[in-house]
Amino acid sequence: MMNEMSEGLQREWDQHLKELLDERMKVIHDHTHTSASLQRSHDLIMKKAVCLALKRTEGEWGESPTHFTFFLMGSGARLEQAFWSDQDHGIIYEGESEWHRDYFVRLGRNIVDALSQVGYEPCDGHVMASNRKWCMSLDEWKIQLNGWLKENKWESLRYTLTFFDSRVLIGEEKLLHALKSYLFSYVEEHPFLLKRFTENTGRLRKGTGLFNQLLVETKGKHQGMFDLKQIVLFPYVNGMRLLALKHQIYEPSTLERFEQLPQIHQAIKNKQKSYERLLEKRIEWTKHVKEYDRVHHVSLKDIRAEDQKLLKKWVKEGHQLYREIERAFKEGEWT
Structure with missing residues (x-):
């Protein structure tokens, strides 16, 4: 292994990230954004941060020893990020040596550092490429996926669903495609898993009360605020993810999943316009939020009656x- 960066290279690294943070504040926090333009802006900034991290890793440890892919998960993969977003990502690489493993974990740590410095909060659950669980060779990833599915427990199925919402940001598309193909084949051979997945995401939070009033948080730091993410966005997201698993739709975007659903689900496909409008309204309602911690909650006082x-x-x-x-999967209607 090569030595850590010199003081001069460290200063250069910090300066590049400061400049990228300034660019982020101009590009991301433009109040004229549509949801689609905001996603393109996030991709622009994140790619620049990842490229800086790759350059830093190459300066420390030499060029990448093999092909790899860096992929996003969560809202970044689904193209549903708000103005502020946290980090959910992983790495798949070719090769099995200890050197490969150490190199890409180091790259993952540099990526986490770079993204953190330009305004992307580290994931509380450590679903990031700096964590060995999310930074593995292709063969190790297949073994891990197989283990999660065979274990068939709430936590392991949650990891599987988290992985499934994934999209390559830089690197080899074929590596992520191979893992999704493996996942599809396993679910096809074990269709009971679709029912198990519904149990994992089926605890929907109630959004309206007895008198059809919107229900806000009654305690905690978001007291008095309405949880837009959990109550409104997630039922669509989780439902379309289940159908994507059933119909082997590789795209992680909820809107793209609507598009690619077969015609037998026309009644569901008809709800795509609602989801498109919901994403645009979220941009309108959250454009003045100053920090990640507040981006998923809105004040109903700021939302017009209509x-x-x-x-x-x-x-x-x-x-x-x-x-x-959920009902269709539990009754085996579509399996």
């Missing part, structure tokens, strides 16, 4: 969509 009616409609529609998919 928009609150839309929120209630989307709460009901999203929950119905998920429950319909």
Whole structure:
């Protein structure tokens, strides 16, 4: 292994990231964004950060010893990031040596450092390429996926669902494609897993009360705020993920999953317009948020009465969509 960076290279690294943070504040926090343009801006900044991390790793340890892919998970993969976002990502590489393992974990740590310095919060659950669980060779990844699915426990199935919402940011597309193909084949051979996946994501949070009022947080740091992510977005996201697993849709974007659903699900496909509009409204409602911790909650005082009616409609529609998919899988209707 080569030595850590010299003081001069460290200063250069810090300066590059400071400049990229300044660029991020201009590019990301542009209040004229649509949801699609915001995702393109996030990709631009994140790619630059990852390239800086790769350059730093090459300066420390030499060129990459093999082909690899760096992929996003979560909202970044689904192209659903808000103005502020945290980190969910991983690495797949070719080769099995200890040197490969050490090199790419180091790259993962440099990526976490770079993204943190340009405004992307590290993941609380350590779902990041700096964690060996999310930074493995292709063969190790297949063994891990197989283990998660065979174990068939809540936590291991949660890891599987987290991995499935993934998209290559830089590197070899074929590596991620191979893992998703393996996952599809396993689920096809073990269709009971679709029912198990619904149990993993089926605890929907209630969004409206007895008098059709929107329900806000009653305690904690978000007291008085409405949880847009958990209550409104996630029923659509989780439902479409289940159908993507069933129909072997590789794209992680919820909107793309709507697009690629077969015609037998036309009633569900018809809800795509609602989800598109919901994503645009979220941009409008959260554009003035100053920190990641607040980006998923909105104050109903700042939302017009007609928009609150839309929120209630989307709460009901999203929950119905998920429950319909859940019922079909539990009864074996689509398996």
